[in-house]
Amino acid sequence: MGSGTLENEKIAAAENHVQASSPPVHPLKPVIRHLLKNAAMCAIIFLLAHLLRLREYTSVLSGTASFGTFKSLLGVIYFMLYLGFVFLTPVLLIAAGLLEIVVLANDKRNKPKASQSSEIHG
Numbered sequence: 001m002g003s004g005t006l007e008n009e010k011i012a013a014a015e016n017h018v019q020a021s022s023p024p025v026h027p028l029k030p031v032i033r034h035l036l037k038n039a040a041m042c043a044i045i046f047l048l049a050h051l052l053r054l055r056e057y058t059s060v061l062s063g064t065a066s067f068g069t070f071k072s073l074l075g076v077i078y079f080m081l082y083l084g085f086v087f088l089t090p091v092l093l094i095a096a097g098l099l100e101i102v103v104l105a106n107d108k109r110n111k112p113k114a115s116q117s118s119e120i121h122g
Contacts, residue, residue, distance in 0.1 A: 026103045032096045039092035046085035054078035 049055075057075030059065040067075070 026106070028099050028103050032099050032103070035092045035096040035099070039089045039096070042084050042089045042092070046081045049078050049081045054081075 054074050055078055057067060057071045058079055060067055060072045060075040061079060
């Protein structure tokens with residue numbers, strides 16, 4: 001029984017050491033990662049549509065060419081992906097950048113307080 005308790009204490013001490021040594025993750029970091037991931041997905045999907053030469057079918061939108069229903073649909077899909085790439089991707093990147101600035105400013109503001117409190121108590 002005594003050795004089991006000793007092992008539990010060692011495990012608890014190791015967990016406390018790991019928690020103390022790793023810096024806390026700011027709650028906005030996953031949001032920033034998610035915004036960047038979505039911006040990258042918009043860009044990759046648009047690039048794929050561009051490489052598949054779906055741009056050729058957008059002439060249906062102006063009425064200068066007549067394709068079948070499927071090709072007309074491809075033109076509309078390309079146009080929607082283009083709008084997403086042009087309007088949505090920059091907004092996502094700007095939002096991620098602004099949130100990163102907020103996180104960095106918050107970290108800088110909180111660091112001096114932590115060092116001052118250690119000097120006072122230390």
